[in-house]
Amino acid sequence: MTTDLVLDCLEHAIWTRGRDGIEDLTGLVHHTDAGSQYTSFAFTSRLIDAGVDPSVGSVGDAYDNALAESQIGIYKTELIRPGGPWRDVEHVELVTLSWVAWFNTERTHETIDDLTPIQAEEVHYAARNRLRPTG
Incomplete structure (x- = not known):
């Protein structure tokens, strides 16, 4: 999985919410593992720009x-x-x-x-x- 792929998915989710009249995503939490695509600057920045709180799990913690x-x-x-x-x-x-x-x-x-x-x-x-x- 690449950063571009997860960014595309995130953009689609944001667009879908906007289409449905939901513009304010404040308080939404996006939880992921510590994969490099999710911890990338581009992905994290886009979450923050959208008002979404990133939550990344610990490495090796099931x-x-x-x-x-x-x-x-x-x-x-x-x-x-x-x-x-x-x-x-x-x-x-x-x-x-x-x-x-x-x-x-x-x-x-x-x-x-x-x-x-x-x-x-x-x-x-x-x-x-x-x-x-x-x-």
């Missing part, structure tokens, strides 16, 4: 990646194991794209009161906008 490891477990349990046999890598990539889109938009999550991520985000921004001072 507990820093507990959330990612948990997510990988869900991915394997919900898609990879029951979905095979897989024809080839491209087949896995295609179904992974569909699963990620579903997981990030339509799947309810117990940790956010059985809402979908989109519903939880709408509730969050509606409450945040109500609390914002006017004038």
